[in-house]
Amino acid sequence: MRRLVNRRPGTAGAAYLAALPFVLLVAAYLVGSAARLAENPNDKLLPAPSTLGAAIERVATQEDLRSGDIILWTDTAASLERLGKGIAVSAVIGLAFGIAVGLIPYVRATLAPFVAVLSMIPPLSVLPILFIVFGTGEAAKVVLIVVGITPFLIRDLALRVRELPGEQLIKAQTLGASTWQIVLRIVLPQVIPRLIGALRLSLGPAWLFLIAAEGIASSDGLGYRIFLERRHLAMDVILPYVAWITLLAFLLDLALARISARFFGWAEVR
Amino acid sequence: MTAISVRGLWKAYGERSVLERIDLDVDSGEFCTLVGASGCGKTTFLRILLSQERPTRGTVLLDDQPLPSEPEPSRGVVFQRYSVFPHLTVLENVILGLELQQARWLGRLFGAARRRALEEGEQWLAAVGLTSSRDACPASLSGGMQQRLAIAQALILHPKVLLLDEPFGALDPGIRADMHVLIKDLWRKTGMTVFMVTHDIKEAFGLGTRVLAFDKVRRDPQAPDAFGATITYDLPGRGDGAEDGTLIPVHFPSKPARQGV
Numbered sequence: 001m002r003r004l005v006n007r008r009p010g011t012a013g014a015a016y017l018a019a020l021p022f023v024l025l026v027a028a029y030l031v032g033s034a035a036r037l038a039e040n041p042n043d044k045l046l047p048a049p050s051t052l053g054a055a056i057e058r059v060a061t062q063e064d065l066r067s068g069d070i071i072l073w074t075d076t077a078a079s080l081e082r083l084g085k086g087i088a089v090s091a092v093i094g095l096a097f098g099i100a101v102g103l104i105p106y107v108r109a110t111l112a113p114f115v116a117v118l119s120m121i122p123p124l125s126v127l128p129i130l131f132i133v134f135g136t137g138e139a140a141k142v143v144l145i146v147v148g149i150t151p152f153l154i155r156d157l158a159l160r161v162r163e164l165p166g167e168q169l170i171k172a173q174t175l176g177a178s179t180w181q182i183v184l185r186i187v188l189p190q191v192i193p194r195l196i197g198a199l200r201l202s203l204g205p206a207w208l209f210l211i212a213a214e215g216i217a218s219s220d221g222l223g224y225r226i227f228l229e230r231r232h233l234a235m236d237v238i239l240p241y242v243a244w245i246t247l248l249a250f251l252l253d254l255a256l257a258r259i260s261a262r263f264f265g266w267a268e269v270r
Numbered sequence: 271m272t273a274i275s276v277r278g279l280w281k282a283y284g285e286r287s288v289l290e291r292i293d294l295d296v297d298s299g300e301f302c303t304l305v306g307a308s309g310c311g312k313t314t315f316l317r318i319l320l321s322q323e324r325p326t327r328g329t330v331l332l333d334d335q336p337l338p339s340e341p342e343p344s345r346g347v348v349f350q351r352y353s354v355f356p357h358l359t360v361l362e363n364v365i366l367g368l369e370l371q372q373a374r375w376l377g378r379l380f381g382a383a384r385r386r387a388l389e390e391g392e393q394w395l396a397a398v399g400l401t402s403s404r405d406a407c408p409a410s411l412s413g414g415m416q417q418r419l420a421i422a423q424a425l426i427l428h429p430k431v432l433l434l435d436e437p438f439g440a441l442d443p444g445i446r447a448d449m450h451v452l453i454k455d456l457w458r459k460t461g462m463t464v465f466m467v468t469h470d471i472k473e474a475f476g477l478g479t480r481v482l483a484f485d486k487v488r489r490d491p492q493a494p495d496a497f498g499a500t501i502t503y504d505l506p507g508r509g510d511g512a513e514d515g516t517l518i519p520v521h522f523p524s525k526p527a528r529q530g531v
Contacts (some may be wrong), residue, residue: 017511045293106530159374163352165352166350167351167352168352168353168355170320170322170341170347170349171347171349171352171353171354171420171424172366172370172422173294173340173341173342174320174341174342174343174345174346174347174427174429175343175366175367175370175371175372175423175424175427176342176367176371176427177345177370178374180375180377181377182375184376184377185366185369185370185377185378186355188354188360189357190356190357265407266356266357266407266409267356267357
C-alpha cells in the first residue's frame with residue numbers, strides 16, 4: 001500500500017474531486033429546502049430552485065417598479081465602480097509609498113512605524129468618521145476601501161522592495177543610475193508583479209469593506225440590496241446575490257492572475 | 271601609471287577590526303587577485319574599492335583622485351550572483367548602462383539612439399558568446415552564461431577598474447575554465463585594471479599578474495576581533511592563463527566615440 005502522500009489523482013479524477021464539494025453543497029441545499037418546504041410551504045429560509053429562478057429572472061431582466069431600473073445590473077455597476085476606484089487609488093498610493101519606504105532609508109525611518117500603526121486601525125471603526133467627513137455619498141465608500149487595504153499594500157510592497165538583492169542596486173549604480181532611474185528601471189518593473197499579487201490578496205478585504213459601507217448607507221449596490229432584502233427575509237434574492245458577488249470576485253482574481261502570467265512571465269520563472 | 275593607490279587603510283565595524291594598515295599601489299592594467307581565508311576582509315576591501323563601504327581611516331586614490339563616495343561607472347562590478355536584472359532580456363541587460371547614461375529622466379532610449387545602443391550591445395554579446403541568447407530572460411540562462419552577461423553588462427561602459435567578487439565561485443570546473451579564458455582575453459584587450467576575489471589559489475595564480483594574500487598578522491587570543499587583516503603576501507602571478515588551455519579568439523568591440531559620457 002503506497003503512502004497517502006504519494007498517491008495522486010489523475011487529471012479527470014482531480015476534476016471530479018474538485019466538483020465534489022460543490023455538488024454536495026447543492027445537494028444538501030436541495031434536500032434541506034425540500035424538507036422545510038414539505039413541512040411549511042411558506043418557508044422563506046431555503047427557497048425552492050423555482051423560486052430562486054423566478055427571483056433571478058425578476059432582478060436580472062425586469063425593471064424595478066419603483067425606480068425603473070433593472071436592479072441586478074445597476075447594483076453591479078454601482079458596486080464595481082466603487083470597488084474599481086478604491087482599488088485603483090489604493091494601488092497608486094501603495095506603489096508610490098511602498099517603493100519610497102522600501103528603497104529610501106530616510107523615508108523608511110520616517111514612515112515605516114507610522115504605516116505599521118495605521119495598518120492596525122480596524123477600518124470599519126473609522127467608517128462612522130468617514131460618513132461624518134465625506135457624507136454618505138460615493139466618496140466615503142471609496143475611501144473606506146482605500147483606508148482598509150492601502151496600509152497592507154504599502155507594507156507588502158516595501159517588504160518586496162527590500163527583498164531585492166542589494167547587489168542589483170549596487171550594480172545599477174555602477175551603471176550610472178540615479179535614485180530616480182533605479183526606481184524607474186530597476187525597482188518599479190520588478191515590483192509591479194508583486195503589486196498584482198498583493199491586490200489579489202486585497203480583493204477579499206476590499207469586497208468586505210465595500211459591502212459593509214453599502215449595507216450601512218447607500219441607495220444602490222450589491223451590498224445595499226442584500227441588507228435591504230434582509231428586512232423581509234428575501235432569501236430568494238439574497239442567495240443569488242451572494243453567489244453573484246462570489247463569481248465577480250473570483251473572475252477579478254482570475255483576471256489579475258492572467259495579467260500577471262501574461263505580462264510578467266519572467267517573475268514566474270524563479 | 272598608478273591606477274589605485276591605498277594609504278594607511280583601516281576598516282572597523284564598531285569594535286571589530288576587519289582591515290588594518292593596508293598600503294598598496296596598483297598600476298593601471300594589472301590583474302590583481304585577492305585571496306585569503308573566509309572572513310579575512312578581502313571582500314570588504316573590494317567593497318571599499320567599489321565605494322559600497324567607506325574606510326574608517328586612510329585614503330584610496332583612483333588615478334590620483336580621491337575615490338568617489340558612491341558606486342559609479344568608473345568601477346564596474348560582477349558579483350557571484352544577482353548581478354543581472356531578471357526583468358530584462360539579455361540584450362536589454364547589456365544596453366542598460368548606455369540607456370542610464372544617455373537618458374537621464376526616462377533611463378530608456380528610443381529611435382536612432384536605441385538602435386545604436388542595441389548595435390553596441392550585440393557586439394558585446396558576441397564578445398562574451400551570448401549572441402544566440404539575446405532575447406532570452408536571464409533566469410533561463412545557466413550560471414556561467416549569467417556571469418558572461420554580467421561581465422558584458424559591466425564592460426559596455428568601459429570602466430577603468432573591474433571588480434569581481436568570486437565571480438566564478440558557483441560554477442562547474444569546466445565552465446570555470448571557459449570563463450578564465452574569456453576574462454583573460456577581455457582584460458588583455460581592454461587594458462583595464464582588474465581586482466578579483468577568489469577562494470581558488472590555482473585560479474588566483476593562473477589569472478592574476480599579482481596575487482594579494484590577506485591575513486591577520488596580529489592576534490590577541492583574549493580579543494579575537496581587536497586586530498584586522500592586512501596584505502601579508504604580494505606575489506607575482508603567472509597571469510598567462512596557460513593552465514586554462516588554448517585561448518579562443520574573441521572579437522572585442524572598441525570604445526566608440528560618444529559625447530557626454
